[in-house]
Amino acid sequence: MSDVDLKTLEGVGPAMASKLRSSGLTTINALAVTPPKEIAEKTGIGFNTVLKIVATARESMGVDFITAEELWKRRQHMLKCSLGSTFLNELLGGGIETQAMTEFIGEYGVGKTQLCLMLCVTAQLPVEKAGLDGNVVYIDTEGTFMPERVFEIAMAMDLDPHKTLSNIFLARAYNSSHQSLLIDGLFKFCPENNIKLVVVDSMIGHFRGEYVGRETLSERQQKLNSLLHKLLRLTEAYNLPVVVTNQVQANPAQFFGDPNRPAGGHVMAHACTHRVFLRKGRQGTRIAKVIDSPYLPENSARFKITEKGIEDVQD
Numbered sequence: 001m002s003d004v005d006l007k008t009l010e011g012v013g014p015a016m017a018s019k020l021r022s023s024g025l026t027t028i029n030a031l032a033v034t035p036p037k038e039i040a041e042k043t044g045i046g047f048n049t050v051l052k053i054v055a056t057a058r059e060s061m062g063v064d065f066i067t068a069e070e071l072w073k074r075r076q077h078m079l080k081c082s083l084g085s086t087f088l089n090e091l092l093g094g095g096i097e098t099q100a101m102t103e104f105i106g107e108y109g110v111g112k113t114q115l116c117l118m119l120c121v122t123a124q125l126p127v128e129k130a131g132l133d134g135n136v137v138y139i140d141t142e143g144t145f146m147p148e149r150v151f152e153i154a155m156a157m158d159l160d161p162h163k164t165l166s167n168i169f170l171a172r173a174y175n176s177s178h179q180s181l182l183i184d185g186l187f188k189f190c191p192e193n194n195i196k197l198v199v200v201d202s203m204i205g206h207f208r209g210e211y212v213g214r215e216t217l218s219e220r221q222q223k224l225n226s227l228l229h230k231l232l233r234l235t236e237a238y239n240l241p242v243v244v245t246n247q248v249q250a251n252p253a254q255f256f257g258d259p260n261r262p263a264g265g266h267v268m269a270h271a272c273t274h275r276v277f278l279r280k281g282r283q284g285t286r287i288a289k290v291i292d293s294p295y296l297p298e299n300s301a302r303f304k305i306t307e308k309g310i311e312d313v314q315d
């Protein structure tokens, strides 16, 4: 579909369409939202030509100005993916949203990866069952993706566990530049493989490990920022949710309240649409709190991690 789309664009011949396609720019939408400089670098097409085709792409999509009514309509196509717990879904306004990036933040062992694994299964459910009716990409930076766990969750949901596992495309990112490369590739991979959910677990681990010391901070933040914005563009280009995990770091200057704050500073805070802070509660339960969102209230919900995946806590 996308190929035909591109070629229908004025000024894009078959050769150029093929260059764009092989750089992961497979739709007019992707062309319209990607910075021209990046397109020129990726494809080798001259910058002025890129400016022209990007302008045409934007015009044909009407992305420069849309009415609020059109935005409302676009958002009607937003889907919400269930997390398996009614309270958690309610907290997030129905589930994990497409066209948005959701961040799970919390200390080790709190359940960030478990939530992501649960989503790998629920995202494959049909839309009527609060799924996204598609496949999943999982970028694993820590080597903690557990197929056995997905198998177990799929079994508990009466799904074919082998089929469920076959629909999850895993990539183990070995360092931050590998992680960037993998994320770049998603603009091509997602439409070609019916990907409806992208997980990056964890978004920031490699960056924290590789850029140590104050003098490297601004470079790290710039790279992280550009990567996060690519992921945001991906959510809009293909109507899918991106879910990222993030660790907490101790803030020694904090005397009151929780001394742990999300890593990644303002860059993470601004890029993520919904931020969900997780902590351990009584008797092995977990508490999720929305800490930053354009329209979700700052509420909390309790859930538990069980052999079935994620479940409600019944009081």
Ligand code: GTP
Pocket: 106, 107, 108, 109, 110, 111, 112, 113, 114, 115, 144, 149, 247, 305, 306, 307
């Ligand atoms: P880091 O990646 O280390 O930062 O932690 P995380 O937040 O990703 O933690 P993770 O999702 O790996 O959560 C691990 C916790 O989930 C364990 O401590 C267990 O409490 C729970 N858990 C994992 N698997 C199961 C399971 O099969 N059954 C039950 N009941 N709990 C599980």
Ligand code: MG
Pocket: 112, 113, 114, 144, 201
């Ligand atoms: Mg984890």
